[in-house]
Each structure stands twice: as structure tokens, then as C-alpha cells.
Amino acid sequence: MKTVRVSVTKRDIAEGVPLDTQMCPVAIAIRRTTGVFVVDVTDYQFQFDSGNVDLPKRVARFVDAFDFGDKVRPFTFTLRVP
Numbered sequence: 001m002k003t004v005r006v007s008v009t010k011r012d013i014a015e016g017v018p019l020d021t022q023m024c025p026v027a028i029a030i031r032r033t034t035g036v037f038v039v040d041v042t043d044y045q046f047q048f049d050s051g052n053v054d055l056p057k058r059v060a061r062f063v064d065a066f067d068f069g070d071k072v073r074p075f076t077f078t079l080r081v082p
Contacts, residue, residue, distance in 0.1 A: 006033045007076045008062070018067045025072075026063055034081055043067075051082040 008029040016025035021040040030046065031037065040047040043063055045054050055063070059077050066072050 001080045001082055003078055003080050004034055005076060006030055006079050007074065009074050013066070013072060013074065016066060018069065024063060025066060026059060030079065030081075034079075036081055046079070048082060053080060053082065 006026075006029050008025050012025040012028045012032075015023075015028060017023040021027070021042055024041050027041040027046075030041070037049045041055075041063065043055070043060055045052050056077055056079075058075075062072055062075065
């Protein structure tokens, strides 16, 4: 696995779709950063074409907040990808 730094931007948030596991801001940011096709981002893990990775807790909180319509802000996190 390699470690990458992922930044969820204002644009990712604006283009994101609540409750859409393939179009949430986190999925958009991971695709842009890694070039890896993200199949799904759930509340608790990323499902890549090459395997699953658990979400860091603060990313899970962001996904929940975004899905529930709460105001969210850009942020950066570290992710280990297969």
C-alpha cells in the first residue's frame, strides 16, 4: 500500500451529491488525487477496484455531515491505498 495526501476542495464539495457513494466529495477528491477508480465511498470505507480501505474517523464524520446536509468545509487527510 502507498500513502497519499487527499484534499477535499470547495469544488469537490460543490460538485458532490449527498447520499451518492460514487459522487460524494471524498470520492471525487480520491479519484482526482490517486487516479484510482473509486467504486464506492460509504460511511466507513472506500471500495476501490483493487480492494477496500477503512475510512479515517474524521473522514467518516465529514461524509455523514455532508449526507445529512450539514455545512462542511474543505479539508485534507492521509489515505493508504492498495
